[in-house]
Each structure stands twice: as C-alpha cells, then as structure tokens.
Amino acid sequence: MKLFGIQFQDGGYTLVELLVVIAIFSILSMGLVVAVNPVNNLRKAADAMVINDISALARGAEAYANSHNGFYPATLEDLRLSDEVRLAEDSPLGYSPYVYVAFPSGCVTGATCTSITIVGEQKAQKFVATPFLRFESQTGKTCHVVTVSSLCPL
16 A cells, blocks of 8 residues: 555554554653653642742741730741631641741740741752751841751851
8 A cells, every 4th residue: 555655564564663663652751751850840849839838937927926026936836826827837748847946945935935947848959959948037038058957148
C-alpha cells in the first residue's frame, strides 16, 4: 500500500519498528519530566504557603502586640487562640513545624513578652543555601537564613 508517497507493508508494523517508536517516546517523556521537575514545583508551591503563613502569623502577632501594650503572645498556640489569626496555620505536609519563640524566655503572654521570632522551612532548589524563612519582630525583618537560630542580616 502507498500513502502520501510512502510505501507501507500490507501486514502493518514490525515489532522492531514498534519498539523503536516506544523507545523514542520514552526518551522524550523522560526529558520532559526532567525539564519540568515536578518535585521542585510541588516544593515551590509548599514554600509559597510557608511564606504566606509566616506573613499571616507575623501580622497577627503585631496586631496582638498593638492591642496588648506592645507585648506579644508567649506561644504560637496563644496567638492562634487570639482573634488576631483567623486560620490555624500549620506547616505543609513533610515540612518542619513552624518555630515560634518569644523573648525573654519564660515571659507571660500579653504581659512580659517583648519580641518574637517565627521560622519556617523552605525546600525548593533556590533555598538550598538558606533553607529557613525567619521573621523577627524586634527588627521587623523577614529574611532567609541558614539555621533556625540564625539572625537576619543587618
């Protein structure tokens, strides 16, 4: 049979021809998966959630301090129980829980806590060198740092 000037066998394709086509499609699909990198795209989405959560928690903590004479909640749970944060933000699945620290240590919610830090983990490839997002109430800064206890640069 001849179609568009190409001679085809009457019996269809041979096994070798089918295997070659399957191999070509396999190579192309693997290249596409590598180019798209779905794992990193999922991490980017989760990292965006972390950024939004840390921002919401920071705004809630600042609002709490404004209504409590400049004093912050002692724990993340105290902040969540207040009316300043509408949603109970939890870290994305597979990420470390958010780290909330009030200063000075042992301070009392709404009475003696003068500053806080909130830290969340970031996992996308672009955050390999600085895998934690940190908010500091004392400086008002949010930055990426190397460890949970690292301070934002001045």
